[in-house]
Amino acid sequence: xxxxxxxxxxxxxxxxxxxxxxxxxxxxxxxxxxxxxxxxxxxxxxxxxxxxxxxxxxxxxxxxxxxxxxxxxxxxxxxxxxxxxxxxxxxxxxxxxxxxxxxxxxxxxxxxxxxxxxxxxxxxxxxxxxxxxxxxxxxxxxxxxxxxxxxxxxxxxxxxxxxxxxxxxxxxxxxxxxxxxxxxxxxxxxxxxxxxxxxxxxxxxxxxxxxxxxxxxxxxxxxxxxxxxxxxxxxxxxxxxxxxxxxxxxxxxxxxxxxxxxxxxxxxxxxxxxxxxxxxxxxxxxxxxxxxxxxxxxxxxxxxxxxxxxxxxxxxxxxxxxxxxxxxxxxxxxxxxxxxxxxxxxxxxxxxxxxxxxxxxxxxxxxxxxxxxxxxxxxxxxxxxxxxxxxxxxxxxxxxxxxxxxxxxxxxxxxxxxxxxxxxxxxxxxxxxxxxxxxxx
Amino acid sequence: xxxxxxxxxxxxxxxxxxxxxxxxxxxxxxxxxxxxxxxxxxxxxxxxxxxxxxxxxxxxxxxxxxxxxxxxxxxxxxxxxxxxxxxxxxxxxxxxxxxxxxxxxxxxxxxxxxxxxxxxxxxxxxxxxxxxxxxxxxxxxxxxxxxxxxxxxxxxxxxxxxxxxxxxxxxxxxxxxxxxxxxxxxxxxxxxxxxxxxxxxxxxxxxxxxxxxxxxxxxxxxxxxxxxxxxxxxxxxxxxxxxxxxxxxxxxxxxxxxxxxxxxxxxxxxxxxxxxxxxxxxxxxxxxxxxxxxxxxxxxxxx
Numbered sequence: 001x002x003x004x005x006x007x008x009x010x011x012x013x014x015x016x017x018x019x020x021x022x023x024x025x026x027x028x029x030x031x032x033x034x035x036x037x038x039x040x041x042x043x044x045x046x047x048x049x050x051x052x053x054x055x056x057x058x059x060x061x062x063x064x065x066x067x068x069x070x071x072x073x074x075x076x077x078x079x080x081x082x083x084x085x086x087x088x089x090x091x092x093x094x095x096x097x098x099x100x101x102x103x104x105x106x107x108x109x110x111x112x113x114x115x116x117x118x119x120x121x122x123x124x125x126x127x128x129x130x131x132x133x134x135x136x137x138x139x140x141x142x143x144x145x146x147x148x149x150x151x152x153x154x155x156x157x158x159x160x161x162x163x164x165x166x167x168x169x170x171x172x173x174x175x176x177x178x179x180x181x182x183x184x185x186x187x188x189x190x191x192x193x194x195x196x197x198x199x200x201x202x203x204x205x206x207x208x209x210x211x212x213x214x215x216x217x218x219x220x221x222x223x224x225x226x227x228x229x230x231x232x233x234x235x236x237x238x239x240x241x242x243x244x245x246x247x248x249x250x251x252x253x254x255x256x257x258x259x260x261x262x263x264x265x266x267x268x269x270x271x272x273x274x275x276x277x278x279x280x281x282x283x284x285x286x287x288x289x290x291x292x293x294x295x296x297x298x299x300x301x302x303x304x305x306x307x308x309x310x311x312x313x314x315x316x317x318x319x320x321x322x323x324x325x326x327x328x329x330x331x332x333x334x335x336x337x338x339x340x341x342x343x344x345x346x347x348x349x350x351x352x353x354x355x356x357x358x359x360x361x362x363x364x365x366x367x368x369x370x371x372x373x374x375x376x377x378x379x380x381x382x383x384x385x386x387x388x389x390x391x392x393x394x395x396x397x398x399x400x401x402x403x404x405x406x407x408x409x410x411x412x413x414x415x416x417x418x419x420x421x422x423x424x425x426x427x428x429x430x431x432x433x434x435x436x437x438x439x440x441x
Numbered sequence: 442x443x444x445x446x447x448x449x450x451x452x453x454x455x456x457x458x459x460x461x462x463x464x465x466x467x468x469x470x471x472x473x474x475x476x477x478x479x480x481x482x483x484x485x486x487x488x489x490x491x492x493x494x495x496x497x498x499x500x501x502x503x504x505x506x507x508x509x510x511x512x513x514x515x516x517x518x519x520x521x522x523x524x525x526x527x528x529x530x531x532x533x534x535x536x537x538x539x540x541x542x543x544x545x546x547x548x549x550x551x552x553x554x555x556x557x558x559x560x561x562x563x564x565x566x567x568x569x570x571x572x573x574x575x576x577x578x579x580x581x582x583x584x585x586x587x588x589x590x591x592x593x594x595x596x597x598x599x600x601x602x603x604x605x606x607x608x609x610x611x612x613x614x615x616x617x618x619x620x621x622x623x624x625x626x627x628x629x630x631x632x633x634x635x636x637x638x639x640x641x642x643x644x645x646x647x648x649x650x651x652x653x654x655x656x657x658x659x660x661x662x663x664x665x666x667x668x669x670x671x672x673x674x675x676x677x678x679x680x681x682x683x684x685x686x687x688x689x690x691x692x693x694x695x696x697x698x699x700x701x702x703x704x705x706x707x708x709x710x711x712x713x714x715x716x717x718x719x720x721x722x723x724x725x726x727x728x729x730x731x732x733x734x735x736x737x738x739x740x741x742x743x744x
Binding site for chain 1: 463464465466467469470471472473474476477480481484493494495498557558561562563565566567568569570571572573
């Protein structure tokens with residue numbers, strides 16, 4: 001996802017919708033901030049992502065270790081999770097479920113400590129579970145009961161009086177998008193509907209935090225998008241912090257403010273999504289054709305070259321849309337202005353102008369190779385606008401293709417690698433706007 | 442901890458369409474762990490009679506309940522009509538009198554109480570709520586016991602009401618009722634305890650039903666046969682000790698010696714007071730054991 005705005009991970013502090021909407025224009029169009037140069041973009045639209053760690057944490061673990069007779073599920077895990085939507089990424093067996101169990105106060109850790117909502121998990125499990133919702137990975141719905149009855153029962157199990165339980169159930173089921181079918185027994189539900197009921201039972205008692213274990217499991221692409229939008233809304237509209245586990249990195253890019261990567265029970269990395277998907281210091285521009293300029297892209301290319309820039313075609317030719325995209329090095333701060341003026345001067349329509357970013361998966365692959373190079377608190381890499389999200393590592397980059405180093409030929413190579421994924425991301429471009437824009441269906 | 446509701450959410454609503462009322466926070470009371478445990482108990486108790494579940498779940502328990510109560514009504518009606526001076530059956534003997542019906546009920550209902558949660562993996566959802574594992578076990582155990590008390594206690598109450606209507610001796614009948622109710626509770630604890638701890642071992646409902654029926658009836662028949670043989674051999678003492686071997690004969694001997702009833706042991710064999718204490722102890726150990734087994738079963742079950 002290219003349009004994760006730098007501001008979303010700060011949404012706990014200020015209202016995210018207004019910013020989010022403006023950055024995610026239609027078709028991911030030109031962001032008002034983006035046109036005025038890097039400096040102001042950083043200054044007005046986003047704050048230093050490093051700040052997020054100084055906010056109140058919803059989950060904090062300190063040297064958390066969990067040993068079973070045969071395996072060590074968690075190994076001295078120290079992580080702080082800020083309010084917002086946080087992705088917990090790891091392969092199967094990485095310790096995700098063990099961590100959730102400990103956070104719910106259900107199994108005592110071998111060593112170390114953890115707090116959820118400021119409460120110690122080893123002593124306040126019951127209180128924590130009163131203010132936390134949990135959506136399990138597996139199916140957990142009895143088929144001969146209706147969604148309404150089930151969610152009402154679960155609400156009462158969390159301590160809601162009968163009348164409140166009924167009212168909240170009706171509300172919550174509507175919010176997750178279940179209407180008339182909620183009176184039918186759940187045996188007849190589709191996977192998507194079941195996932196919604198599972199989410200509803202986690203939300204029905206209005207928790208301060210929900211733990212969602214693989215919520216998109218088994219869903220088709222459309223269902224997955226809907227679920228991700230819903231998860232996003234759980235935070236933006238409902239004001240509930242979310243910890244969502246997944247092994248699909250692409251999902252987390254568009255949904256999460258912060259991503260925690262664990263592997264083999266150890267922390268690989270924890271930082272804002274924006275850091276993961278740092279700008280690659282290259283700008284993609286797409287324009288329309290007009291009568292005066294039948295090939296708008298070529299005209300713009302020529303005009304930009306005249307203006308002293310070096311526009312390039314994306315490396316991968318043949319991918320849908322790639323012929324109409326120009327890539328620009330954004331080393332100079334006035335590149336945005338130059339492009340805007342040039343396009344306006346030619347009378348072309350500006351379809352989009354966007355910053356290319358790293359893909360989380362690239363970072364993930366890189367982090368796996370160098371687990372020690374990423375301490376818990378990423379040292380404010382985003383304050384320096386040019387710093388890539390990963391430690392530059394030419395050696396590693398050479399082995400798996402494009403090196404995520406700043407400008408020059410390297411960056412175009414990276415974009416070339418990213419381009420095949422481009423069409424998919426464009427298709428999903430409209431969704432964040434829906435999710436972040438706070439319009440309730 | 443959680444951020445303020447977004448401005449967009451706050452300004453929504455009002456003149457908008459009905460679906461667009463935005464998210465509402467819950468500021469009402471949260472009644473906590475004991476309330477949740479009680480709710481689970483009530484929910485499970487209702488579930489044993491199929492209340493709050495699909496119609497077909499109600500059929501079997503309701504039919505069995507009717508079968509259980511019908512003889513009591515007939516007995517009462519005939520006793521009142523005939524002006525008899527005592528009921529045709531002891532209060533304490535009624536549950537054992539209809540033991541097959543009760544056994545089927547226990548076997549059908551115990552898996553309903555615990556197996557469904559295991560089979561559909563609802564158990565982790567409960568444990569992610571304020572209740573602890575011990576609360577879950579207590580609620581489920583209690584629900585089945587209460588369900589059985591209702592099942593076997595209702596006909597006893599019918600008998601009592603009928604006896605009073607028939608102008609039988611009040612003091613006599615009330616003492617009998619008291620004994621009958623004590624027996625009902627002990628019966629429910631023993632049968633329910635054994636059944637629920639067996640049913641919790643398997644998520645498969647069918648296996649649960651079969652296992653409960655097997656454990657409740659096979660030893661009962663076996664013990665009955667052995668007692669018959671012992672009695673024929675003239676080993677009257679042995680009859681008593683063999684009676685410790687099945688839940689059904691345990692209860693029979695218990696009500697014979699402690700609650701002043703009469704056992705169905707072959708040859709009209711009586712269980713003496715001292716032997717009755719042994720019976721009571723064995724029953725207590727079995728009840729405690731089945732509860733401990735159930736706790737142990739859920740110690741590991743979880744997310």
